[in-house]
Amino acid sequence: MQPSISRLKLFQPSSLDEALALLRDEGPLVPMAGCTDLYVALNFGTLTDTRFLDLWRLDALRRIEARDGALSIGALATHADLIRSALVRRRLPMLAAAAREIGGVQIQNRGTLGGNVANASPAGDTLPVLAAADATVVLRSAGATRRVPFTEFSTGYRQTVRRPDELIVAFEIPPVRGRQAFRKVGTRAAQAISKVVMAVVSGDSPRIAVGSVAPTVVRARRTEAALASGASIDAAQRILIEEIAPIDDIRSTADYRRRVVANLLARLTSGASG
Amino acid sequence: MRLTINGVRRRIEAHPMKRLLDVLREDCALTGTKEGCGEGECGACTVLIDGVPINSCLVPAAHADGTRVTTIEGLGGRHPLQRAFVAYGGAQCGICTPGMILAAVALGPKPTLDEIKVGLAGNLCRCTGYSAIYRSIRQA
Ligand SMILES: Cc1cc2nc3c(=O)[nH]c(=O)nc-3n(C[C@H](O)[C@H](O)[C@H](O)COP(=O)(O)OP(=O)(O)OC[C@H]3O[C@@H](n4cnc5c(N)ncnc54)[C@H](O)[C@@H]3O)c2cc1C
Ligand code: FES
Numbered sequence: 001m002q003p004s005i006s007r008l009k010l011f012q013p014s015s016l017d018e019a020l021a022l023l024r025d026e027g028p029l030v031p032m033a034g035c036t037d038l039y040v041a042l043n044f045g046t047l048t049d050t051r052f053l054d055l056w057r058l059d060a061l062r063r064i065e066a067r068d069g070a071l072s073i074g075a076l077a078t079h080a081d082l083i084r085s086a087l088v089r090r091r092l093p094m095l096a097a098a099a100r101e102i103g104g105v106q107i108q109n110r111g112t113l114g115g116n117v118a119n120a121s122p123a124g125d126t127l128p129v130l131a132a133a134d135a136t137v138v139l140r141s142a143g144a145t146r147r148v149p150f151t152e153f154s155t156g157y158r159q160t161v162r163r164p165d166e167l168i169v170a171f172e173i174p175p176v177r178g179r180q181a182f183r184k185v186g187t188r189a190a191q192a193i194s195k196v197v198m199a200v201v202s203g204d205s206p207r208i209a210v211g212s213v214a215p216t217v218v219r220a221r222r223t224e225a226a227l228a229s230g231a232s233i234d235a236a237q238r239i240l241i242e243e244i245a246p247i248d249d250i251r252s253t254a255d256y257r258r259r260v261v262a263n264l265l266a267r268l269t270s271g272a273s274g
Numbered sequence: 275m276r277l278t279i280n281g282v283r284r285r286i287e288a289h290p291m292k293r294l295l296d297v298l299r300e301d302c303a304l305t306g307t308k309e310g311c312g313e314g315e316c317g318a319c320t321v322l323i324d325g326v327p328i329n330s331c332l333v334p335a336a337h338a339d340g341t342r343v344t345t346i347e348g349l350g351g352r353h354p355l356q357r358a359f360v361a362y363g364g365a366q367c368g369i370c371t372p373g374m375i376l377a378a379v380a381l382g383p384k385p386t387l388d389e390i391k392v393g394l395a396g397n398l399c400r401c402t403g404y405s406a407i408y409r410s411i412r413q414a
């Protein structure tokens with residue numbers, strides 16, 4: 001049963017400009033995209049907000065295109081859009097791989113990339129991919145456009161630098177050189193104890209991002225530097241384990257995660273599909 | 275809001291944030307769509323919007339405005355998938371069945387076993403152990 005909704009107010013803009021003006025004049029409003037996170041909270045009665053801004057009709061935010069050499073993905077692109085997009089599959093196959101592992105098809109058909117990122121859950125599957133791809137988050141308000149490096153977007157557990165009058169409108173991803181790999185270990189239901197998500201770009205300038213082991217996604221810069229200067233995989237694994245500091249809720253859990261992360265690094269850099 | 279449900283055009287007065295699931299069951303008296311978990315995990319509430327499977331417990335009425343919605347009632351009772359589910363034991367208690375069948379409809383004719391497994395990954399069944407469901411879809 002859905003708790004009483006009569007007290008809720010939904011603003012339904014028909015353009016991005018109108019949406020941004022509403023955020024400025026009527027805020028604070030909670031943006032609403034595919035609702036696969038919001039409606040779980042609403043149905044459970046844990047959502048205390050009462051004023052919402054519907055983004056779903058803003059088709060301009062759904063575009064996936066190559067622009068000035070970068071891949072630009074609109075915030076409203078769904079996981080199904082990412083899986084289907086030839087451009088994403090060619091330029092950022094690790095993002096298509098991550099999208100394929102999100103929920104079932106019903107969730108993929110509604111859940112959006114912008115919602116996954118704005119939600120800033122440490123277990124968000126697309127987050128390590130965007131971190132490893134050196135993505136930029138494009139934020140718009142009625143007055144201005146702001147670009148924030150993805151690794152600076154989330155500042156803590158479910159915390160981001162987005163201001164209340166801003167929307168995420170797109171993600172920009174420069175060309176990625178090297179082989180890409182993505183792997184998720186553990187189920188979502190079990191995420192509290194065992195999930196690890198990892199995205200790796202191997203080649204001359206290796207990039208490694210790990211999710212679900214800390215309040216935000218971790219870019220393993222020291223491990224990357226070690227690999228770039230020719231360190232052995234054993235040495236890289238030791239550095240990575242130190243670097244990620246898994247959430248240490250239960251001792252054995254942290255140990256388990258360190259082992260998983262080390263194994264994943266070896267597999268994803270060796271070209272095995274994981 | 276205006277939408278087409280199972281081929282019939284309708285005008286419905288509903289709060290824009292009411293769940294599509296409740297619009298169908300309460301405002302349209304289409305109770306074939308079931309609520310299992312109410313949190314997107316089980317797929318019992320699956321319906322098609324413009325041919326695409328979604329969880330109607332997570333879709334606000336506002337997002338169904340202007341669309342074509344297909345529920346289990348829209349298949350009419352003699353659809354090949356419905357007959358196969360009966361013939362091959364794909365339904366036991368029946369709670370998951372409408373959602374299973376609509377997710378299968380979205381796969382088109384003659385899906386492979388892999389396509390069925392991916393397409394139905396978001397639909398849970400407590401009774402059949404799934405193999406009877408996969409068999410029903412392959413035989414439809
Ligand atoms: C059964 C189930 C399984 C799931 N499985 C996974 C999984 O395996 N992996 C995973 O990562 N996630 C999973 N999720 C979570 C969810 O589906 C994803 O996080 C999804 O990408 C959220 O997108 P949305 O458009 O539905 O977000 P919404 O629910 O619409 O919004 C989520 C949050 O983001 C904000 N927001 C949305 N868009 C914007 C924007 N453009 N600008 C600013 N703020 C915005 C909203 O205000 C809200 O706070 C699952 C959810 C369910 C119910
Ligand atoms: S009732 Fe909607 S997914 Fe379970």
Ligand code: FES
Nearest residue numbers: 366367399400401
């Ligand atoms: S038949 Fe009972 S849940 Fe599937």
